[in-house]
Amino acid sequence: MGSVKKRVVIVGGGTGGLVLANRLPKDEFEVMVVDKQPYNYFLPWLLYIAFKGSRKPIKREITTLIKPWVNFIQSGARLINLNDRYVELENGKRLGYDYLVVATGATVDYSKIPGLSKVIDLYGNYHSNEENAWKVWRTINSIKEGTLAFILAYERYRCPPSPLEGVLLADEYLREMGVRDKVKVVYATSYPRPYPAEPMNEVVEPILKERGIEVTTFFTLDSIDADKGVAYSVEGEELKFNAAIVIPPHIGVNIKYNPDNVLDPDGFVLADKDTNRIKGFDDAFVIGDASALPVAKTGVTAHLQATVVAKILTGGYARNTGRTHCPFDMGYGLGTFVISDGTHGTVKYPPNRVNHLFKMAFASSYWSMLKYPELWDPLMEAYFNATAPEKLKNIYG
Ligand SMILES: Cc1cc2nc3c(=O)[nH]c(=O)nc-3n(C[C@H](O)[C@H](O)[C@H](O)COP(=O)(O)OP(=O)(O)OC[C@H]3O[C@@H](n4cnc5c(N)ncnc54)[C@H](O)[C@@H]3O)c2cc1C
Known part of the structure; x- marks a missing residue:
């Protein structure tokens, strides 16, 4: 029986x-x-x-x-x-x-920030749905001069590298379009540094400087006014913009x-x-x-x-081991991963082209990995083993 x-x-x-x-x-x-x-x-x-x-x-x-x-x-x-x-x-x-x-x-909640719904309506975001992502595409195609602001609204959001991936990809695209010298790209974050985890910040900050991206730290978004083109921080600062892409607060x-x-x-x-x-x-x-x-x-x-x-x-x-392995597209075909686990802090992992290729390979295999996780296990185990934080830390610190 x-x-x-x-x-x-x-x-x-x-x-x-x-x-x-x-x-x-x-x-x-x-x-x-x-x-x-x-x-x-x-x-x-x-x-x-x-x-x-x-x-x-x-x-x-x-x-x-x-x-x-x-x-x-x-x-x-x-x-x-x-x-x-x-x-x-x-x-x-x-x-x-x-x-x-x-x-x-998770889902996004615009009501936490006064004025945010109107800003999303105008300029879109890439953390909710296709319609809003297409609005971002229209925003970066229409801005020809002034300030394009990226603002991290809240410390809980999907995919830790994604705000800076957007910043770096926008920079690359605006250069391709030949307007980057007239468009200032600014990233505002409530964290004390562009990337919250210090070792990864040591990789990211020089790249932002090299690409001429301005960073405003300790900027906790309080409210935002689409008509005036100003974002206000809890700390009392004002950030003027011509277009703003806000990474919205996420909730359950x-x-x-x-x-x-x-x-x-x-x-x-x-x-x-x-x-x-x-x-x-x-x-x-x-x-x-x-x-x-x-x-x-x-x-x-x-x-x-x-x-x-x-x-x-x-x-x-x-x-759970607490393992993180977040792909980070840095533009120009370069990528890295934010790697850590419960016993090892984040690796200072510099970008390279192979990592970008891995990100694209994961994207192409996504649905197969969901349906047949057991078939992907040997490859994933070998890959996670090869990129274990303790091993990479020996090489990169
Ligand atoms: C721009 C961006 C870039 C990202 N990049 C990466 C990356 O490179 N690598 C990576 O690993 N992750 C990345 N992520 C994050 C990744 O997409 C999420 O972490 C992942 O989808 C979470 O999976 P989940 O199963 O928890 O939730 P989800 O995949 O969001 O699934 C939740 C499901 O629950 C359903 N649901 C919600 N409410 C109800 C309800 N009341 N009743 C029934 N069903 C409901 C939804 O319809 C949905 O299908 C990225 C995310 C964004 C936005």
């Missing part, structure tokens, strides 16, 4: 949710993925829509990205009841579970939780850093951008956490 399968409900069919769903063995689990939209979006490519005008498709139907035995329901979840073990969908239907995995990512998605003390003030879900278990619950996990853990909000993190949770669910021992 076969044993009864465990019911796993995964809320969110993004990077983390699909890697996990596709890793769970069909003979042990009945897996249900719930997503409010029919598509999985490759969000990193918003950068290349915004700064290269790329027309490469960035979405694929979730039903084509799951193994045949994984079930999919297209619906928003409105309530997660951890006490009574069910997820309530928008139509009121309840899905009971043996194990729950929250993989709902709008789902009610019972109990609600598993959420932090921004709506991210509190979790154990080693196992991703939701605070106080053995049968519920949160992976990827949805968690309140102080780790980089990247697809790589979501993928690694999904792998740890899959091992735990199948009865194995696994713990």
